[in-house]
Amino acid sequence: MLTISQLASYAGVTIRAVRHYHSVGLLPEPQRDHSGYRRYDAAAVVTLIKIRTLADAGAPLSRTHELLAAGEDEFAAAVEDIDRRLRDKIRDLQRHRKQIAQLAAGDSLALPPEVVAYLERMRELGFSERLIEIERDSWILIAAQLPDHVAAMMAIKHAQIEHPTLRRLYLDIGDLADCTPTDPRMPALADRVEAFIKAAGAEFGEVDEGPPISAELTALLDAAFVETFPCATRLIELLEERGWTGWTNIRRTDHARTSTACTEVESRTA
């Protein structure tokens, strides 16, 4: 007769596992000797090895219970089921590996590669880190909501950033990082923003269907922008005096014509 540790070592499991199987009814409690110790026979070893075989093969313990008692047909069906779930798990893990592989540096965390490339380009062109960060965070949000539209929007952004006027505008906005709302450069900046929007509207015409950035997301992006650039509040005020509302999705105030899709995207600077 075997003690619990002998049983465990025969089957290659821990004593704790044996007692666990007892507690869940997988392995029947054996007789006890005069001092209360469990005493096992060879059949217990066999049962335990079978349990481990099933468990090692990935079957949940709960099913192991039925499987030990099952006939050939049920058993075969159950094996197939377990196998299917193993396949699924493997597929998931392989997907995880691919995702992990794309997580190279900080910027690419949660971002598609087009956006990473765009942020790289911003760095090359000397944009302020603060501006790049808010841009990155904004695109994380957008990519999470509209993954299928990111590529198209990015193409436009890439084109824009090579446009000298707009680039100059971005650089100057980046310099506003720590300025106060009363900074003297603000009115001129508002004029330049307005001029650019008008020019863009004239150049690309009007398009009603644009990327469906929702009003809520727009508000969130605006809020993130003013959070990063406190004086942006003032800039937006100045633009409202000139008849524009919003920032991410900047438009003519109320009765004026709605902006085009292109200006929507083009005017996203943060």
Add this chain to the structure above:
Amino acid sequence: MLTISQLASYAGVTIRAVRHYHSVGLLPEPQRDHSGYRRYDAAAVVTLIKIRTLADAGAPLSRTHELLAAGEDEFAAAVEDIDRRLRDKIRDLQRHRKQIAQLAAGDSLALPPEVVAYLERMRELGFSERLIEIERDSWILIAAQLPDHVAAMMAIKHAQIEHPTLRRLYLDIGDLADCTPTDPRMPALADRVEAFIKAAGAEFGEVDEGPPISAELTALLDAAFVETFPCATRLIELLEERGWTGWTNIRRTDHARTSTACTEVESRTA
């Protein structure tokens, strides 16, 4: 400002998950409004998306914590580490799948295919089910202890089973299933067992090195055998009268020459 449900839906997680991240310190607790509700800003969405990105990629939450704060180098190292563990997991699961695939019918549970084939042959030859069961269980035990020796032992067993004298002996032992220790056939059976062992010893000569079935395992197998065939106790007694001890590893009593490896294996009938 966002409520917890809005935050959760932006990042594609459940409210419960958000609160869980708070509780483990992954996501900082935001401000509360006048009625105690949590209020989030865009930065929280970004952090949450990053957390999910890492978690979806298979990083454990505990590490996610560090990863969010890590620099590029640590991050790259950590990613590699996670990837390695994913690979390991995949390898394990694939091994599980192979094992599962071998679990076709009852006999093969925890048994290598050679043994399954042997049990099949026993069935074909008309051995009693009881004998086949104890044989199967014995081999489960042996395979668990000495997986590398099973193939060699099985080769010998396969040869033995085709030997007419031994086969006849096995068949008769199988018929003892429900007999009493006083069954009149016992002495003759003991004589035949002895004769066979002697013949086998003469035929194969003596070999000192055999498969290392330990004394404990031998005792266990003997115990399992007498458990299944109660009258085996009597048979072993009769053999002891004739100068033999044990069963699985049957040998000359004390001073007599030790058995050869071949007889050890050959005499394993259960």
Add this chain to the structure above:
DNA sequence: CTTGACCTTGACGCACGGTCAGGGCTGCAC
């Protein structure tokens, strides 16, 4: 005022044991 949809904290549950804590038994050496 009611209703239903939201929010809060707290706690249990899952699978599979690991790891104490607190105590008893056994056998061997001194």
Add this chain to the structure above:
DNA sequence: GTGCAGCCCTGACCGTGCGTCAAGGTCAAG
């Protein structure tokens, strides 16, 4: 006899990553 090492016992908490229920408080609309 006594001390020690090495077994054994039960009971209970720990960890993962949340799901789910309980028992409320809050908010906006009808």
